[in-house]
Amino acid sequence: MQEMHPAHLDDLYQEVILDHYRNPRNHGEIPNPHVSSRGFNPFCGDEVFLGLNLDANQKIESVAFHGQGCSISQASASILTTLVKNKSLPEAEDLSQLLRELLRGKELSDDELDQIGDMEALQGVRQFPIRVKCALLPWATLDDGIADYRSNISP
Amino acid sequence: MQEMHPAHLDDLYQEVILDHYRNPRNHGEIPNPHVSSRGFNPFCGDEVFLGLNLDANQKIESVAFHGQGCSISQASASILTTLVKNKSLPEAEDLSQLLRELLRGKELSDDELDQIGDMEALQGVRQFPIRVKCALLPWATLDDGIADYRSNISP
Amino acid sequence: MLDAAKIKQDFPILAKLVYGKPLVYLDNAATSQKPSSVIQTLVDYYEGYNSNVHRGVHALSMESTQRYEEAREKIARFIGSPGSENLIYVRNTTEGINLVANTWARANVNDGDEILTTEMEHHSNLVPWQQLAKARNATLRFIPVTDEGTLDLSNIDSLINHRTKLVAMTHMSNVLGTINPVKDLTAKAHAVGAHVLIDAAQSVPHLPVDVTHLDCDFLAFSSHKMLGPTGIGGLYVKSDTLEQMEPFLTGGEMVQEVTFEGATWNDLPMRFEAGTPNIAGSIGLGAAVDYLEALGMENVHQHETEITQYALQALKELAEEFTFYGPTDPARRGGIVSFSSPHVHPHDLGTILDQAGIAIRAGHHCAMPLVRDRLGVAATARASFYIYNTTEEVDLLVTTLKDALRYFSKSLSLP
């Protein structure tokens, strides 16, 4: 076997993460959302439903999620909802991209760190490669929802 | 690998065998035979057609074979035709059984050796397990033909 | 009980450290580890007599063919098959079940017929029947699962009826550990003229299984779950049914004679084995059977029953925080324990246990309908035992579960 180094559970389960897991922000459902999608991981069964409404300027006015899954996927979903509010869809997609880069090991600039808020706490997931897809699930769900929304408004 | 002992080619290719191979006895076809069958070995492609006619006493009056195959299968077929002539069908089946026993390593009695004639030369095949089925092919074909014949006369 | 500490020495992987900690392998229902004798059999094959089977006149080919067919005889005997021609080599349980679905079932299940299965099936014994039912316009029905995790047989006499063509059921649940009364159900099915397929992926590795005694028509199992190599398994088919079955995959090895226009089929069981088989895998499975037979399947089963009872007892301490699934009667279950907690998600449990060197599985265990719709959770954590597991390992599992609980529900640092 490859040498496996003990990773640090405390890096994975940072206080911020566990707090989002125990006290999820924006948990629930938005009636008749403009953008809505469901993400599902067939290998572990984790599931995220995401809904969001846009204001007149095409900014995200309200957002909510619900679902079932591990602390990482659910905390990541909660963090997502706090970050995308008042953002445009392209801005939300940029955040999704930033998380991918963060988890791939990229060092973020101060400017980028400023944008990502609690998402920074997901950095610890890097040491647990198998959990990376948990952290990404809500964001992939967001990307899917936005893509769907776009193809629906301009068929 | 298991220890493989060099076998003796001269035991396999005894003069009697090569003679039957080069100068097959009763080679050809019997028109409208009472008993007829075809044997085929799917793994090597050897093929034997066997036909025989019975006299009024249900003894084998005439017999012929043709086909394609290695020296062992063709020599065995030739030997078969020399042995079964003037035998009853059960007697022919006994001979077939004797060959199986011989090839399985059984020591035959003097009485049995008397009956098997040139078949004795097939003993060398024992050292070449993969060739056992070559030696048996014509005899299995005979057994099949007899079984068919019986089921046709008493359906 | 088996001398698990001694058995462990036969398994090189169990001497490895994971994150510096001894490996505690409790994921046996997913796949088992392999003893040196099996690994060495593969090496001996490739270093000593590797060759294609059935058609060669040279020494290597004779030896590989002989060992390949000897392995088949051994495996057939191991499951109580009357002959080795009843044992078809397949890649795994899944392929075995698909073979039956695409041959016998496709030819015999018709419009309006019923296929009966259970609510506790692995996807591999469910999706093929969903597909078949769709293709043949047949109805798929389910034997329900009780809250305790056993089959609810209260309506069995209406579930098995004159429209039933096939009963396809697992011998042992890979989620609940439940051992099903497959012999009785087979008798009931035969009474109405239905055929019976047993998914033995979890039973052949862990219990004495005898197809003649069970009287089933089909039984499928996987080598990788019973100490053998990956990529090989067996499908037993009863003789009368086997003789009627048309081939599934076609090509080399399974034909008798071929012309440009058409082909005739080879003898059984080769008729169902198209192309060059997993030769090393088959011989390796034969070596796994040798290993299990030397232990004795009664002893294997007893060992696992005892470990499971010990675990269920030890886990009682956690009964407030965890739900445990499966029958309470130890006689009705094998060495599988599934559990879940509202406080720690199974996936998080898996990570925490992994850091302690303990390998368990977390998820739906390829039985989504059972886990999601019947147990009502998205996932469970599952510990599954085999011959090399010890009570000390169970103790470590329990301790680490407690740590995980504390970590998640109370404090924020592991002790």
Added chain:
Amino acid sequence: MLDAAKIKQDFPILAKLVYGKPLVYLDNAATSQKPSSVIQTLVDYYEGYNSNVHRGVHALSMESTQRYEEAREKIARFIGSPGSENLIYVRNTTEGINLVANTWARANVNDGDEILTTEMEHHSNLVPWQQLAKARNATLRFIPVTDEGTLDLSNIDSLINHRTKLVAMTHMSNVLGTINPVKDLTAKAHAVGAHVLIDAAQSVPHLPVDVTHLDCDFLAFSSHKMLGPTGIGGLYVKSDTLEQMEPFLTGGEMVQEVTFEGATWNDLPMRFEAGTPNIAGSIGLGAAVDYLEALGMENVHQHETEITQYALQALKELAEEFTFYGPTDPARRGGIVSFSSPHVHPHDLGTILDQAGIAIRAGHHCAMPLVRDRLGVAATARASFYIYNTTEEVDLLVTTLKDALRYFSKSLSLP
């Protein structure tokens, strides 16, 4: 030429004695031998990180999944596939072809359509199409083989026509060694809208093969013929076609979500891989690809061309007693030499060569229609070469063939 003597040292089996004589292995078209690196890869897997793939949260499962998918990427790159999702793991070439026959072909070949194949196919690329043609009421047509053993393309423009739905052909004949112009034929087939399947069982092990360059829709090959383990192989499918294909086998691994009522399918290529795969075999095939890439496939091909030319030259001495099959132009053939003699049956040749430690094959080579109906013999003897074969081995073959002739046609004792 490759340094075959040095390469031999990587293959433990080639150091063995057969009947006290060094093994001369000339049965490579049936299956190849395996280098230590491949065997060691299997041992490393079973001793170090054996675990089921794709669903585990523990260290072993992460490692096995990673290595399993890395092997897929490596193998995909090796055949020039644009992505690893185009590469489906199958048991062997035969299963790959059957997968296409049972999915794409069953959905796209209809009443009155034509499937075009050649007169030189292995049963594995013939019988599935005979069966499909019967099932779909389509016509199976054949590109004839010239007396020299090449494809007769004089009527190709009528053979490939607007009714042609599929052209299924071998890249290299396992009897004649002929290398077919598959790229040109693929272009012709695409021009009429037909799909193309290439049986690459004999080409991927021996020639540089690039599916993007060939532009074929399907290409199948076997690990065991290319230094890899038994029980594994690959089916490449072009993306546009792959996306349209319905699953073949169903069960675990290949599903996305399952309810009691039905299922949705997983992403590509997992959608086509039901059940626990041959994990060790796949990783072992990856190691075989590493070995071949280190040699360079151009070098492999060149080595075999040179050995074959040497053999054809040396065998000229026997031209009176033997018929040799296949193209005379060395550029049109790979390392396979088939021959027969009216004086010694191939089977007897096989036995005599075997006693000298030389492994060849005798028979119809799973190409009965070609051998019986086209070459007009019941069997041929076949010597087939690989990277470890030397000109000295060819010399020994020729000498022993002479002995055999003498033995059978003149005197009665071997010298």
